[in-house]
Amino acid sequence: MTVIDGTPVKSPAVGSCVSAGPAHPRPDGQDRYTISEVAALTGLTAYTLRWYEQIGLMPQVQRSHNGQRLFDNRDLDWLAFVGTLRLTGMPVADMVRFAELVRQGEDTLDERQEVLERTRGELLARIGELQDTLTALNFKIDFYAGARRASGRA
Amino acid sequence: MTVIDGTPVKSPAVGSCVSAGPAHPRPDGQDRYTISEVAALTGLTAYTLRWYEQIGLMPQVQRSHNGQRLFDNRDLDWLAFVGTLRLTGMPVADMVRFAELVRQGEDTLDERQEVLERTRGELLARIGELQDTLTALNFKIDFYAGARRASGRA
DNA sequence: CACTTGCTTCGAGTCCGCTCGAACCCTCTA
DNA sequence: TAGAGGGTTCGAGCGGACTCGAAGCAAGTG
Numbered sequence A, B: 001m002t003v004i005d006g007t008p009v010k011s012p013a014v015g016s017c018v019s020a021g022p023a024h025p026r027p028d029g030q031d032r033y034t035i036s037e038v039a040a041l042t043g044l045t046a047y048t049l050r051w052y053e054q055i056g057l058m059p060q061v062q063r064s065h066n067g068q069r070l071f072d073n074r075d076l077d078w079l080a081f082v083g084t085l086r087l088t089g090m091p092v093a094d095m096v097r098f099a100e101l102v103r104q105g106e107d108t109l110d111e112r113q114e115v116l117e118r119t120r121g122e123l124l125a126r127i128g129e130l131q132d133t134l135t136a137l138n139f140k141i142d143f144y145a146g147a148r149r150a151s152g153r154a
Numbered sequence C: 001c002a003c004t005t006g007c008t009t010c011g012a013g014t015c016c017g018c019t020c021g022a023a024c025c026c027t028c029t030a
Numbered sequence D: 001t002a003g004a005g006g007g008t009t010c011g012a013g014c015g016g017a018c019t020c021g022a023a024g025c026a027a028g029t030g
Helices: A035-042 A046-054 A073-088 A092-104 A106-150 B035-042 B046-055 B073-088 B092-104 B106-150
Strands: none
Touching (some): A073 A092, A073 A106, A092 A106, A106 B106, B035 B073, B046 B073, B073 B106
């Protein structure tokens, strides 16, 4: 992996918190990351990062003098946000649409907020659905516990 | 839709409970359903039902004298269970494996219970993940509320 | 200087979970 | 008896989200 500055970047534990806090691996000003560093940091592959850029899911990523991508802290923040949207179950196409709204600037703040609130509604519904699923699964597991006891193997 | 017996089957509301309770549309003994009835009852398409059978995700479905599938209440129960597993996020291939265990009979009770408990663990993790995602999303929405206020449009 | 490593682009390939088109067969009703 | 409206099989096609192979360039190392 090409490390750009000093501090070689350490990847966070798998499935770690992708949420709010800043705390970037490098301070603003020295925040240049190669694609493989970003891959390590985000858990995405370099393929996926390039593809995200290609489909318009990333803002314009900077390039070095020889054409290599240089990600910065703002890119990391954006990717963390994309990660959140992905976890909500939002399709990539919708994320691209959201990215377009961001590119269009302040005029789309209302629409963006609406999108996020709709997404939150769907997420809440999904969580509820999974909780119901958990209940059903628990029933089934209890049934198995009973069945095993009945057949004399528990 | 070909209705087989008396009582034309009424499909439940979308996203309704797919869990434990019996309460079949027709009592045992008169429980024969055409594929399109089952589609209406489960929300799956007839295509998907045939495909499920083909890949071994259904037990042997009965056939009428002229080769048409005849589902019964046990099939509906199984499909409800498959629906639960699907909601847990279990891949179809794993569900097929589970169906095989069921076919193998009582000897696989232990293994089946283990599978279900593992699945429950994954489901719990997923629910936690979604709750974290919700927290992150709430942050972002709050941020948008602030941004809109600051730009004088809220 | 050759080599390795890591990046670049491009288009193609993969995996999953369906979804469908085509050709055909029954049965019921007009 | 003709046609409509189910159903059947088979294999192909699709949408989504990546994933990769090939060919090439640039910088660092023995």
